[in-house]
Amino acid sequence: MADEKLSFGINDSQLEYANSVLQECIDNCTECSRMCLQLIPYCLDMGGEHASSEHIGTLQVCSIMCEACAKLMTLESEFHHDLCRLCAQICITCAIDCERLADDNPLMIDCAEICRKAAESCERMSAH
Amino acid sequence: MADEKLSFGINDSQLEYANSVLQECIDNCTECSRMCLQLIPYCLDMGGEHASSEHIGTLQVCSIMCEACAKLMTLESEFHHDLCRLCAQICITCAIDCERLADDNPLMIDCAEICRKAAESCERMSAH
Amino acid sequence: MADEKLSFGINDSQLEYANSVLQECIDNCTECSRMCLQLIPYCLDMGGEHASSEHIGTLQVCSIMCEACAKLMTLESEFHHDLCRLCAQICITCAIDCERLADDNPLMIDCAEICRKAAESCERMSAH
Amino acid sequence: MADEKLSFGINDSQLEYANSVLQECIDNCTECSRMCLQLIPYCLDMGGEHASSEHIGTLQVCSIMCEACAKLMTLESEFHHDLCRLCAQICITCAIDCERLADDNPLMIDCAEICRKAAESCERMSAH
Numbered sequence: 001m002a003d004e005k006l007s008f009g010i011n012d013s014q015l016e017y018a019n020s021v022l023q024e025c026i027d028n029c030t031e032c033s034r035m036c037l038q039l040i041p042y043c044l045d046m047g048g049e050h051a052s053s054e055h056i057g058t059l060q061v062c063s064i065m066c067e068a069c070a071k072l073m074t075l076e077s078e079f080h081h082d083l084c085r086l087c088a089q090i091c092i093t094c095a096i097d098c099e100r101l102a103d104d105n106p107l108m109i110d111c112a113e114i115c116r117k118a119a120e121s122c123e124r125m126s127a128h
Numbered sequence: 129m130a131d132e133k134l135s136f137g138i139n140d141s142q143l144e145y146a147n148s149v150l151q152e153c154i155d156n157c158t159e160c161s162r163m164c165l166q167l168i169p170y171c172l173d174m175g176g177e178h179a180s181s182e183h184i185g186t187l188q189v190c191s192i193m194c195e196a197c198a199k200l201m202t203l204e205s206e207f208h209h210d211l212c213r214l215c216a217q218i219c220i221t222c223a224i225d226c227e228r229l230a231d232d233n234p235l236m237i238d239c240a241e242i243c244r245k246a247a248e249s250c251e252r253m254s255a256h
Numbered sequence: 257m258a259d260e261k262l263s264f265g266i267n268d269s270q271l272e273y274a275n276s277v278l279q280e281c282i283d284n285c286t287e288c289s290r291m292c293l294q295l296i297p298y299c300l301d302m303g304g305e306h307a308s309s310e311h312i313g314t315l316q317v318c319s320i321m322c323e324a325c326a327k328l329m330t331l332e333s334e335f336h337h338d339l340c341r342l343c344a345q346i347c348i349t350c351a352i353d354c355e356r357l358a359d360d361n362p363l364m365i366d367c368a369e370i371c372r373k374a375a376e377s378c379e380r381m382s383a384h
Numbered sequence: 385m386a387d388e389k390l391s392f393g394i395n396d397s398q399l400e401y402a403n404s405v406l407q408e409c410i411d412n413c414t415e416c417s418r419m420c421l422q423l424i425p426y427c428l429d430m431g432g433e434h435a436s437s438e439h440i441g442t443l444q445v446c447s448i449m450c451e452a453c454a455k456l457m458t459l460e461s462e463f464h465h466d467l468c469r470l471c472a473q474i475c476i477t478c479a480i481d482c483e484r485l486a487d488d489n490p491l492m493i494d495c496a497e498i499c500r501k502a503a504e505s506c507e508r509m510s511a512h
Binding site for chain 4 (some may be wrong): 026030033037039040041070071074075076
């Protein structure tokens with residue numbers, strides 16, 4: 001089924017590559033969604049700017065959007081391109097916010113990196 | 129379809145009543161899920177214990193569970209009874225936590241009331 | 257808090273109006289998300305084209321997107337404009353698909369109308 | 385933070401083990417949620433009993449519950465034990481349904497195995 005939907009005008013190895021890019025993006029968005037959710041109680045315990053409504057809100061929105069994006073890709077919706085484009089922007093915003101507050105904290109740095117990886121995947125998928 | 133699934137051994141007015149109880153519980157869970165989500169940035173801006181990982185976590189969990197519970201009822205899953213029972217406990221926990229921190233704040237009191245309403249609906253549904 | 261975020265350069269009655277438009281859009285998206293989810297088992301029981309992966313997929317995607325959109329608005333994320341724009345397109349697509357298959361079926365017509373209402377709200381919010 | 389929450393009366397290696405069991409269960413529930421969602425369009429394209437409202441509904445409910453369960457574990461909610469117990473039942477139900485319809489189809493067999501793996505993890509977590 002996946003094959004059929006993606007196969008117009010491309011050969012088998014191109015198709016396999018397209019599918020692997022899709023699966024990787026689903027993985028990256030899923031990981032990003034979980035990481036942002038996991039960071040929320042951690043940031044609340046840190047307090048200060050980490051516990052601000054702005055930072056926590058950014059983590060929540062990134063988690064919600066990555067989850068929705070992973071679902072649309074799993075369902076192979078034609079709308080995943082546009083959602084991936086928007087999701088990439090949100091992931092970048094979240095990465096920048098985590099980097100701003102990271103101060104060598106390994107979990108914050110981890111989260112920023114996972115956000116950037118998801119953003120790159122999403123940008124690539126938005127063009128597919 | 130809903131009719132068929134719920135109709136064994138009960139008459140039309142009983143069926144209508146059962147459906148209205150179901151719809152009301154879906155409404156109450158949906159409202160509770162949204163209210164808890166909406167309260168998170170508000171509590172973060174209040175700071176102190178309102179912004180603690182315990183209180184915010186309770187709001188998040190209540191929101192997630194009410195959402196899942198509303199979906200299982202919408203799909204008329206046989207498992208909604210057990211999930212409603214658990215959801216009622218979570219809503220009560222969230223209501224108590226909001227009341228503890230309310231201190232006459234109308235939004236906190238609102239949230240506690242909505243949680244209690246969802247809990248009552250869920251308890252009733254768990255027996256259906 | 258909501259007041260503060262939305263208040264730059266607008267007066268109280270404009271603010272009240274903006275908030276009511278936001279709340280209405282959250283309501284409409286929430287209703288649309290639930291209606292699409294509820295229609296899935298109904299369409300599966302009808303069989304034929306109603307039970308095709310295309311139609312069911314459209315209902316699933318509309319439900320997922322309306323849910324994500326309602327959450328971003330509830331959290332007052334700056335990204336809700338762009339997500340509302342995309343959500344409007346998805347709701348219209350779903351409305352057209354329901355109308356195509358409706359054939360005087362009241363539930364299908366209901367769903368199409370709820371999708372169109374959500375689409376209109378989302379279009380309005382995308383400009384705010 | 386995770387350490388603190390789980391550390392009462394247990395030593396470091398026990399704690400490490402508890403955390404690895406938790407992470408594995410989150411992974412298994414996340415994989416199960418995605419697999420069930422992915423199988424829906426595939427089963428719809430197969431038609432017949434695979435496309436029945438009962439089977440599709442079971443896949444939907446399993447996907448929703450595994451998702452909620454993974455989130456509660458990620459947030460380290462005290463309620464994850466009870467939700468894991470219920471989630472295990474739902475995953476088993478879904479596994480049995482997939483096996484019943486599998487007929488050597490590798491994707492159906494895959495899904496059943498992933499459901500059973502998630503069920504085992506959830507059962508273990510429900511006792512922790």
